[in-house]
Every structure is written in C-alpha cells, then in structure tokens.
Amino acid sequence: MTRVKKAVNALKRRRSRLFRTKGFRHGRSTKERQAKEAILHAGASAFAHRRDKKGDFREMWNVKISYGAKSLGTSYSRLMGGLKKKGILIDRKILAGFVENNPEIFKKIVALAN
Numbered sequence: 202m203t204r205v206k207k208a209v210n211a212l213k214r215r216r217s218r219l220f221r222t223k224g225f226r227h228g229r230s231t232k233e234r235q236a237k238e239a240i241l242h243a244g245a246s247a248f249a250h251r252r253d254k255k256g257d258f259r260e261m262w263n264v265k266i267s268y269g270a271k272s273l274g275t276s277y278s279r280l281m282g283g284l285k286k287k288g289i290l291i292d293r294k295i296l297a298g299f300v301e302n303n304p305e306i307f308k309k310i311v312a313l314a315n
Contacts, residue, residue, distance in 0.1 A: 215233055218233060218236050218237060218240065219231070219233070219236055221236075221240055222236040222239050222240060225239055258294075259293060261297070262293040262294055262296070262297035263277065263293060265296075265297040265300050265301060266280070266281075266293060266296050266297055266300060268300065269296075269299075269300035269304070269307050269311075270311065273307075273308060273311045275311060275314075275315065279314075279315075280311060280314050283313075283314030283315055284310075284313075284314045287313060287314060289310070289313060289314065291310065296310070
C-alpha cells in the first residue's frame with residue numbers, strides 16, 4: 202500500500218476549523234481540539250435556539266394581541282375563542298400587525314369575534 206501524506210488536507214481542515222472559531226475566547230480559538238469541541242457545542246446551541254426563536258415570536262405576538270384586546274374591553278382568550286368559533290382564520294402574526302399598524306381593522310375583527 203502506498204504512503205498517504207495528508208499535509209494539504211490536514212492544513213485545510215485545521216484552517217477552516219480555526220476560522221470558524223475566530224473570536225472565541227481562550228484556547229477555543231487557537232487550539233485544534235478545543236476548537237472542534239467549541240464548534241460542536243455552538244452548533245447544538247444554534248440548532249436549539251432557531252427552534253426557540255419561533256416560540257419567542259409567538260409569545261411577543263400574543264402579548265401585542267392581548268394588549269389590543271384589553272384596550273377594546275375584551276381578553277385575549279375571549280378574542281381567540283370567538284375567532285375560532287366564527288371560523289375566522291387569521292394567524293397571530295397578522296393580528297399583532299393589525300394591533301400595531303391598523304387599529305381600526307383590529308377593532309372590526311374584535312367586533313366580529315364578539
């Protein structure tokens with residue numbers, strides 16, 4: 202079997218790994234083993250937090266809708282329940298946008314739900 206020297210490939214891998222950990226603290230940005238571990242942990246956190254982000258937005262929309270509903274004399278749960286019973290399919294993102302940008306349209310939607 203012929204001898205395989207992996208100088209170019211090893212350097213390329215090392216360079217790319219250390220480039221991805223640029224800005225990390227201590228040995229995590231300069232030492233290959235620590236950099237590998239840091240990349241794995243960072244990737245796991247990034248994956249989880251992309252999922253969390255969706256929940257964070259939904260929470261924010263719920264707060265905005267609740268504020269708009271309270272200012273019109275109803276509660277968030279009554280509003281959402283009323284919309285569901287009437288078969289009005291508007292998602293929370295759109296409703297939150299109406300509260301912020303078009304309060305008159307939101308007022309009409311609340312009137313329909315009650």
